[in-house]
Amino acid sequence: AQSVTQLDSHVSVSEGTPVLLRCNYSSSYSPSLFWYVQHPNKGLQLLLKYTSAATLVKGINGFEAEFKKSETSFHLTKPSAHMSDAAEYFCVVTKTSYDKVIFGPGTSLSVIP
Amino acid sequence: NAGVTQTPKFQVLKTGQSMTLQCAQDMNHEYMSWYRQDPGMGLRLIHYSVGAGITDQGEVPNGYNVSRSTTEDFPLRLLSAAPSQTSVYFCAIGRSNQPQHFGDGTRLSIL
Numbered sequence: 001a002q003s004v005t006q007l008d009s010h011v012s013v014s015e016g017t018p019v020l021l022r023c024n025y026s027s028s029y030s031p032s033l034f035w036y037v038q039h040p041n042k043g044l045q046l047l048l049k050y051t052s053a054a055t056l057v058k059g060i061n062g063f064e065a066e067f068k069k070s071e072t073s074f075h076l077t078k079p080s081a082h083m084s085d086a087a088e089y090f091c092v093v094t095k096t097s098y099d100k101v102i103f104g105p106g107t108s109l110s111v112i113p
Numbered sequence: 114n115a116g117v118t119q120t121p122k123f124q125v126l127k128t129g130q131s132m133t134l135q136c137a138q139d140m141n142h143e144y145m146s147w148y149r150q151d152p153g154m155g156l157r158l159i160h161y162s163v164g165a166g167i168t169d170q171g172e173v174p175n176g177y178n179v180s181r182s183t184t185e186d187f188p189l190r191l192l193s194a195a196p197s198q199t200s201v202y203f204c205a206i207g208r209s210n211q212p213q214h215f216g217d218g219t220r221l222s223i224l
Contacts, residue, residue: 009153032211043117043203043215044156090155094211100171101212103148103155 002027004093004104012110019078021107023065023091026072033074034092034101035065044090050074061085086111116140119204119216126194126223134189134219136204142214144207145187149173149200150218156203162187194223 007022025031032051036044048059055067065076074091091104120135138145146161148171158171162181176198178190191198202219205212 004155034211041217043217044205044212045215046213049211100158100161103157105153105155 002029002031002093002102004091004102006089006091006104006107008107009105010108010110012112013081014112015083016080019063019076019081019085019109021076021089021091021109023074023076023104024072025074025091025093027093031093033065033067034094035059035063035074035076036090036092038088038090038106040087047076047089081109081111083111083113085109116214117204117206117216119202119219121219122217123220124222126191126221128194128196128223130191130194132191132194134191134202134204134221136187136189136216137185138187138206138214139185140206140214141184142206143184144212145181146171146205146207146212147177147179147187147189148203148205149198150203151200159189159202191221196223199223 003026005024034049035047037047038044047063048057050057050067058064063078088106088108090106092101094101118137143164147159148156150156157173159177160179162168165184168179199222204216207213
């Protein structure tokens with residue numbers, strides 16, 4: 001069975017400082033992993049995805065994530081937070097086939113001016 | 114370019130009523146799915162479809178029905194609304210099991 005754990009339900013950073021949102025997964029197979037962002041009252045937007053190519057994945061808006069198999073982690077980072085980054089972030093895992101996706105519970109990111 | 118359009122945006126129902134949440138796409142993707150979002154639980158998959166005429170159950174299918182007669186449309190039906198179905202519902206599309214585009218959601222309250 002697959003599962004996703006997002007280690008922090010809420011993260012608060014100051015504008016201009018680095019962002020780290022943590023995600024650990026459990027999967028019996030080589031997984032595909034994703035990060036999505038959800039701004040208030042909006043649908044989810046795909047930030048980036050890992051599908052067994054390069055372990056360091058670059059996404060939109062300056063975000064990137066590193067797949068570490070030994071640690072079963074896929075943490076999301078950004079060097080410098082902007083006010084517009086304040087949102088809910090979801091880590092997602094699935095098998096590389098026509099199978100269901102599993103969402104983590106989400107991490108709410110606040111950015112302080 | 115609309116992408117994924119969900120209607121209505123808001124709805125209030127009484128227990129026992131039925132209704133259909135609409136989802137339409139204009140990107141010709143084969144994979145469409147319905148999720149519900151509840152506080153602290155992320156998104157949970159209700160039903161999904163890998164093409165016209167093909168649907169399957171997700172994680173929480175009870176109380177919901179779907180059909181996929183065309184590539185463009187994937188309606189979600191609540192058969193007899195219950196307060197536990199109060200939630201925000203999202204429709205998503207993608208090439209395979211990788212939802213890439215989401216609608217803006219339908220906020221549903223069951224009294």
